[in-house]
């Protein structure tokens with residue numbers, strides 16, 4: 001991999017300075033669930049294809065939610081309608097408000113002191129508190145998501161005016177599936193091929209229409225999570241040291257030069 005390839009797949013260039021992105025950094029964390037996921041596929045290639053399908057699904061859901069938030073609901077792909085209706089149910093349940101529609105959706109944040117950048121999904125008020133909302137489209141919320149959100153919130157707050165500091169972090173997981181009316185197995189078609197989880201293997205299954213659900217979680221222990229993220233960042237640097245050495249405009253390399 002050339003230095004340029006590494007830069008474009010792992011970070012952002014902001015005002016001529018390169019910063020690694022939050023999601024590249026949190027990728028150093030081992031995900032045992034992923035081994036199980038790969039093991040459940042016929043071979044590596046089908047697992048890989050399913051992963052790509054899931055990533056495309058995630059992108060489609062994010063784009064659709066973004067369109068809804070911007071008041072452009074007519075652009076929604078039929079495939080994600082159950083997910084979007086779950087999103088609407090969630091919005092009906094809480095008092096939500098975006099203070100600045102132009103700038104607070106898909107918001108780029110950066111931290112030049114700790115040398116990273118990222119794009120948070122939505123900065124918004126929920127029941128009167130300003131915070132960072134991240135939308136997930138997998139089958140569960142993973143622990144390291146809290147590190148990702150701590151990184152976003154910390155970077156955002158560094159440059160935010162006192163009155164507009166974020167205080168909360170939330171994960172909203174949106175899901176859709178058909179459910180077996182007999183055994184409760186769930187069949188999802190987000191990855192391009194039907195995948196059944198749970199229930200009884202010998203049931204024969206009688207699946208419902210596709211329905212959407214949401215899971216909403218407020219995260220706690222911000223300081224501890226941020227520490228975890230910064231530790232992950234240190235490990236990420238160690239793993240990528242040979243690439244990072246060659247990136248002249250990496251903010252950390254710049255800083256060293258300033259000492260002379």
Ligand SMILES: [Zn+2]
Nearest residue numbers: 180183203205
């Ligand atoms: Zn069944």
